[in-house]
Amino acid sequence: MANFYRGKLRKLITDDKLIRVLESSNKSASKAAAMLSNDLGVPVSRQNVEYWRKQVLSNEVNAKGKPVKPSAARVNRALVKERVTRIPSVKDYASEVKFDESKIYKNILVMPDLHAPYHHKDSLDFMKALRDKYQPDLVVNLGDEIEVKVVELGDVHVMYVKNKHHVEIETDDEEEEEIK
DSSP states (O other): OOOOOHHHHHTTSOHHHHHHHHHHTTTOHHHHHHHHHHHHSSOOOHHHHHHHHHHHSOOOBOTTSOBOOOOHHHHHHHHHHHOOOOOOOGGGGTTTOOOOTTSOOSOEEEEOOOOBTSSOTTHHHHHHHHHHHHOOSEEEEOSOOBOOEEEEETTEEEEEETTEEEEEEEOTTSOEEEEO
């Protein structure tokens, strides 16, 4: 299947069609995603549909009381405001961790830094094949699953991670100030 970025994928669906699909799926994002995936022949996620729903089914009105279609930028700003940032903890995954300190592991599969989306297209399939062939007692992921793009513009460094960005400004005394 083709790999579409959100913008290109959204351009394949008119607002009217999206509204019809949402209404016929009883506003279920999962059902709407399945219907759109089937219709377009490319994968559409529930998260895509939830995002688009905020663009086409808005309750916003202008000063004259007429409905306003919010821009993608406005929807993005609202999503950023809703986002809660917190420090992750090992306890978040305590129920998923299957590491026994008393056990001696003889067969360990170590997943190196993936750096998606710049990873080799077969890297996950390769890791699955290794897992299936060697049946490790333990799988360790070293982290760095995603690649952060950094654009340097003179004294300003812009870091992009998915739809978020951070701007770091280097001052004369080499301290950095972060603006979010």
